[in-house]
Amino acid sequence: MSGKIVIVTDSTANIPEAALGDFDIPVIPLWLIWGDDRFRDSVDIDPPTFYGRLPESKVFPTTSQPSAGEFIDFFQEAGQGADAIVGVFISSKLSGTVASALAAKIQLPDLDVRVVDSLSTSMGLGFAVLEAARAAAAGKPVDDIVAAAEKACDGMNVMFAVDTLEYLYRGGRIGGAKRLLGTALNLKPLLYLEDGRIEALASVRTKRKAVARMLDVAEENLAGKQMAEAAVLDVDCPDEGAAVAETIRERFGLPVVYQTQVSPVIGAHVGPGTVGVCFYPQS
Secondary structure (H helix, E strand, O other): OOOOEEEEEEHHHOOOHHHHOOOOOOEEOOEEEEOOEEEEEOOOEOHHHHHHHHHHOOOOOEEEOOOHHHHHHHHHHHOOOOOEEEEEEOOOOOOOHHHHHHHHHHOOOOOOEEEEEOOOOHHHHHHHHHHHHHHHHOOOOHHHHHHHHHHHHHOOEEEEEOOOOHHHHHOOOOHHHHHHOOOOOOOEEEEEEEOOEEEEEEEEOOHHHHHHHHHHHHHHHHOOOOEEEEEEEEOOOHHHHHHHHHHHHHHHOOOOOEEEEOOHHHHHHHOOOOEEEEEEEOO
């Protein structure tokens, strides 16, 4: 029987209450920097406040990872009375969060800290965190918990349709989607996470067609398997997100499709109007 193992993550996971259930998962916030203001993601500023301010702002918000010092404090507090900590965090190719966590781990030789790079974000990260939490709740040893998180990461699919590439471009996270920059402004880019980076999947004339294409690609990627779990993410467009969630429930036969609004740090990069889906296949 293993001792107490704590699962932790960062604020970009956006795990909705319905998915979190009874799990207690400490969260370290990333930073949103807006001119002279600094906000802890989803702590000092919530999504409605952020999206209300964004269209009026002449200054573009930027984001930053927690420092190694913040991680040291976070790990020490989360690890009180625990035998180990398993931290599952946003892709190292989108943020320096994993690097800060690893730097903190070196400074805590008496604490068994395992750091998992999800190569994902939003519920692509969140589902891996939940798999780790389930393994911990089942009394699995720490190596098995890490393996459970990594397995979920390996099978994860994250796709999203954005209204514009402007936010990704200005935030420096555009990755392989850069090739779509020259397309007509009225086209809706369909993007996905590949090996932790944002890549271009297609450019479609309308948002409705982009969402339809996204679900067709989801079915292709499943290759005949069933979805294990799925979540729809939306950026300040909950009605659109709800409609996509209902379509997934009907098309893929899932009784529950979680819906989550992304945190301000992610919203700053993808922009309002973004709708996406995160899922992984049954093994």
